[in-house]
Amino acid sequence: xxxxxxxxxxxxxxxxxxxxxxxxxxxxxxxxxxxxxxxxxxxxxxxxxxxxxxxxxxxxxx
Numbered sequence: 001x002x003x004x005x006x007x008x009x010x011x012x013x014x015x016x017x018x019x020x021x022x023x024x025x026x027x028x029x030x031x032x033x034x035x036x037x038x039x040x041x042x043x044x045x046x047x048x049x050x051x052x053x054x055x056x057x058x059x060x061x062x
Contacts (some may be wrong), residue, residue: 001045001047001048001051002043002044002045002046003043003044003046003051003054004024004042004043005042005043005044005047007042007054007055007058008039008040008041008042008043008044009042010058011032011039011040011054011058012040014058016027020057022036022037022040023036028057029049029050029053029054029057030053031053031054035050039054
């Protein structure tokens with residue numbers, strides 16, 4: 001599943017709002033720290049598990 005540029009922008013905005021570092025975001029969404037920059041860049045073809053956890057985190061509390 002593709003994490004689009006628009007989704008990545010929303011992720012970056014929420015990450016900034018919460019003042020999270022990349023490793024903290026990785027812990028929140030349950031991915032490896034090295035995966036976070038790929039996700040935040042956008043146009044990332046994520047496995048279903050990663051896509052689902054990223055979208056759940058994005059929707060939570062927003």
